[in-house]
Amino acid sequence: MTPTPTRAGDADLPAHCVTRHSFRVRFFETDLMGIVHHAAYLTYAEAARVEYLRRRGAEYRALTESGIHMPVVEAQLEYRRAARFDDLLDVDCRLGALTRVTVRFDCEIFRAGELLTRVSVRLACVDAAHRPRRMPADLDTLLRAPESDA
Amino acid sequence: MTPTPTRAGDADLPAHCVTRHSFRVRFFETDLMGIVHHAAYLTYAEAARVEYLRRRGAEYRALTESGIHMPVVEAQLEYRRAARFDDLLDVDCRLGALTRVTVRFDCEIFRAGELLTRVSVRLACVDAAHRPRRMPADLDTLLRAPESDA
Amino acid sequence: MTPTPTRAGDADLPAHCVTRHSFRVRFFETDLMGIVHHAAYLTYAEAARVEYLRRRGAEYRALTESGIHMPVVEAQLEYRRAARFDDLLDVDCRLGALTRVTVRFDCEIFRAGELLTRVSVRLACVDAAHRPRRMPADLDTLLRAPESDA
Amino acid sequence: MTPTPTRAGDADLPAHCVTRHSFRVRFFETDLMGIVHHAAYLTYAEAARVEYLRRRGAEYRALTESGIHMPVVEAQLEYRRAARFDDLLDVDCRLGALTRVTVRFDCEIFRAGELLTRVSVRLACVDAAHRPRRMPADLDTLLRAPESDA
Numbered sequence: 001m002t003p004t005p006t007r008a009g010d011a012d013l014p015a016h017c018v019t020r021h022s023f024r025v026r027f028f029e030t031d032l033m034g035i036v037h038h039a040a041y042l043t044y045a046e047a048a049r050v051e052y053l054r055r056r057g058a059e060y061r062a063l064t065e066s067g068i069h070m071p072v073v074e075a076q077l078e079y080r081r082a083a084r085f086d087d088l089l090d091v092d093c094r095l096g097a098l099t100r101v102t103v104r105f106d107c108e109i110f111r112a113g114e115l116l117t118r119v120s121v122r123l124a125c126v127d128a129a130h131r132p133r134r135m136p137a138d139l140d141t142l143l144r145a146p147e148s149d150a
Numbered sequence: 151m152t153p154t155p156t157r158a159g160d161a162d163l164p165a166h167c168v169t170r171h172s173f174r175v176r177f178f179e180t181d182l183m184g185i186v187h188h189a190a191y192l193t194y195a196e197a198a199r200v201e202y203l204r205r206r207g208a209e210y211r212a213l214t215e216s217g218i219h220m221p222v223v224e225a226q227l228e229y230r231r232a233a234r235f236d237d238l239l240d241v242d243c244r245l246g247a248l249t250r251v252t253v254r255f256d257c258e259i260f261r262a263g264e265l266l267t268r269v270s271v272r273l274a275c276v277d278a279a280h281r282p283r284r285m286p287a288d289l290d291t292l293l294r295a296p297e298s299d300a
Numbered sequence: 301m302t303p304t305p306t307r308a309g310d311a312d313l314p315a316h317c318v319t320r321h322s323f324r325v326r327f328f329e330t331d332l333m334g335i336v337h338h339a340a341y342l343t344y345a346e347a348a349r350v351e352y353l354r355r356r357g358a359e360y361r362a363l364t365e366s367g368i369h370m371p372v373v374e375a376q377l378e379y380r381r382a383a384r385f386d387d388l389l390d391v392d393c394r395l396g397a398l399t400r401v402t403v404r405f406d407c408e409i410f411r412a413g414e415l416l417t418r419v420s421v422r423l424a425c426v427d428a429a430h431r432p433r434r435m436p437a438d439l440d441t442l443l444r445a446p447e448s449d450a
Numbered sequence: 451m452t453p454t455p456t457r458a459g460d461a462d463l464p465a466h467c468v469t470r471h472s473f474r475v476r477f478f479e480t481d482l483m484g485i486v487h488h489a490a491y492l493t494y495a496e497a498a499r500v501e502y503l504r505r506r507g508a509e510y511r512a513l514t515e516s517g518i519h520m521p522v523v524e525a526q527l528e529y530r531r532a533a534r535f536d537d538l539l540d541v542d543c544r545l546g547a548l549t550r551v552t553v554r555f556d557c558e559i560f561r562a563g564e565l566l567t568r569v570s571v572r573l574a575c576v577d578a579a580h581r582p583r584r585m586p587a588d589l590d591t592l593l594r595a596p597e598s599d600a
Contacts, residue, residue, distance in 0.1 A: 023323075024350075026343060026346065026347050026350075027343075027346050027347075027350065027360070027481060027482070027487075028342075028343045028346060028481060028487050028489060030481050030482040031477060031478060031480050031481065031482070032214065032477070032480040032481070032482070032484045032485075032535055033214075033219050033221060033280075034482045035221070035280075035482075037477075037478050038192060038221070038222040038225065039189045039190075039192040039193055039196075039478060040189075042188060042189040042192070042328075043189055043326060043327075043328045046189075046326065046327050046328060047326050047327075050324075050326075050327065050386065059386065060327070060385075060386065061384075061385050061386040064182065064183075064385070069183050071183060071185070071188070071229070071232065072188040072227075072229055073228075073229050074227065074228055074229065075188065075225075075226070075227040075229075076225070076226050076227075077222075077224065077225040077226075078223075078224055079221070079222055079223050079224065079225075082221065082280065084361075085360075085361050085364070085482055086350065086359065086360065086361040130183075130185075130232065173473075174500075176493060176496065176497050176500075177331060177332070177337075177493075177496050177497075177500065177510070178331060178337050178339060178492075178493045178496060180331050180332040181327060181328060181330050181331065181332070182327070182330040182331070182332070182334045182335075182385055184332045185332075187327075187328050189328060192478075193476060193477075193478045196476065196477050196478060197476050197477075200474075200476075200477065200536065209536065210477070210535075210536070211534075211535050211536040214535070234511075235332055235510075235511050235514070236500065236509065236510070236511040332514065333514075333519050333521060333580075335521070335580075338492060338521070338522040338525065339489045339490075339492040339493055339496075340489075342488060342489040342492070343489055346489075364482065364483075369483050371483060371485070371488070371529070371532065372488040372527075372529055373528075373529050374527065374528055374529065375488065375525075375526070375527040375529075376525070376526050376527075377522075377524065377525040377526075378523075378524055379521070379522055379523050379524065379525075382521065382580065430483075430485075430532065
């Protein structure tokens with residue numbers, strides 16, 4: 001583990017490339033320490049990515065049904081404070097980097113404005129046979145777009 | 151996300167500070183991509199840490215019952231190849247760094263000798279009220295020990 | 301497994317003892333069959349129970365913090381049709397039976413009006429040491445109440 | 451929820467139709483009550499079913515890859531005593547009923563000989579498009595067989 005990750009995003013990504021997704025912690029996501037289990041935050045970031053796409057007119061489900069998958073190839077998590085059962089969490093999901101074949105989302109998870117956790121996840125674009133493929137042009141466009149009104 | 155993490159371990163940690171834990175992928179750990187969900191690897195590394203301790207005469211459960219918890223404060227995952235349902239996995243869990251208040255484990259997850267995933271997790275020592283505390287001396291000793299015969 | 305469970309509720313429980321909780325299926329809840337894993341429905345019913353209480357002015361979290369727990373002692377699930385990733389689900393959670401020491405919730409899970417799954421769960425009231433205890437009178441009252449306006 | 455399920459098995463199923471699968475409770479399977487979350491037992495029964503097949507020369511994975519799936523259509527759980535982190539559990543998985551299109555497994559989960567939980571699960575045979583289909587003859591034969599020596 002290297003010194004604290006910088007997670008420096010691409011300088012040319014627009015500031016509007018962020019979506020907030022809010023929800024409550026579920027009971028089963030806790031563990032015997034009485035706090036949210038550390039693996040649950042990856043599922044929170046995943047849910048926020050799905051919302052990031054939806055608010056730009058894309059559905060990750062339609063992508064998967066068309067044979068495009070986005071497996072995670074790298075993840076970094078930094079836990080500052082513990083979330084607890086029934087906490088109302090806000091996950092700010094920001095497009096951090098975008099290449100022809102990978103995309104990185106940087107999520108910050110807040111409770112009442114307090115930063116709890118940082119989750120950065122890099123995904124690769126693959127086809128149904130799990131072979132790397134170039135990201136479709138319209139997906140690239142959607143990822144760079146602001147949230148749509150609809 | 152910084153360039154590939156080096157995960158350089160402490161130079162003075164003995165080579166015997168490693169334990170292999172093997173098990174099969176369970177069905178519920180897969181997702182609709184047909185592969186193991188990326189969050190499951192954190193639970194694999196967790197299971198391997200518990201075995202690391204057990205093979206040195208410590209029980210993480212007894213630790214928690216005595217009021218010592220080890221929450222995760224940082225995690226890094228690198229996914230090279232996907233594990234699949236029913237795969238027999240070998241998790242090599244190595245002590246990567248050890249200070250008075252934190253410990254890092256570096257896990258490599260293999261299937262038939264092929265490296266699939268790397269998981270590095272740093273944990274902090276806290277008391278039952280989740281306040282940081284110094285690691286008990288006997289725990290420090292156990293962590294540095296080889297696997298015991300018993 | 302006996303013939304299809306009747307789940308006959310107490311005849312004297314008011315019709316207002318029901319709450320609808322809606323949310324989307326998350327990606328990690330699916331399995332390699334491409335559908336929601338059968339264990340996830342227990343967590344859906346759990347989330348709906350928490351909302352049932354909240355809409356009546358109670359917080360399950362506050363209950364647990366006051367030393368009252370409600371472990372599940374029995375569960376029955378009937379799967380009619382599969383839910384899929386990103387489906388918007390409506391969980392109707394109805395108070396099915398209430399005694400001095402146990403409570404049963406009967407949930408029906410719908411997608412666009414179509415019944416997918418039935419989940420009945422019976423919980424017992426215990427104290428922090430997991431010993432059975434009588435349900436507090438105010439909890440009994442809340443459970444029988446309609447949703448509050450607040 | 452009807453009176454305690456009888457789970458009466460087919461009278462003509464041989465006594466050898468049982469397999470014991472043993473493993474330890476993982477940390478993430480616990481919740482803030484300090485015990486194993488009630489949904490985890492469905493995954494324990496699932497793991498035991500996979501072992502039941504393997505010890506008779508069948509691999510559930512090969513079945514799924516050949517386009518045969520066995521989704522759960524009904525489940526009943528009875529929780530008597532709570533399992534805890536790191537408990538060594540023995541799951542006795544018994545073939546309870548077998549028709550041309552469905553199979554039921556009745557699992558009893560023990561810790562050191564003490565019965566903790568009963569899990570009965572009925573599965574249906576479907577093809578890759580999730581349409582009901584008759585169970586293959588060789589699968590029917592395997593399910594009725596004793597554990598093989600290999």
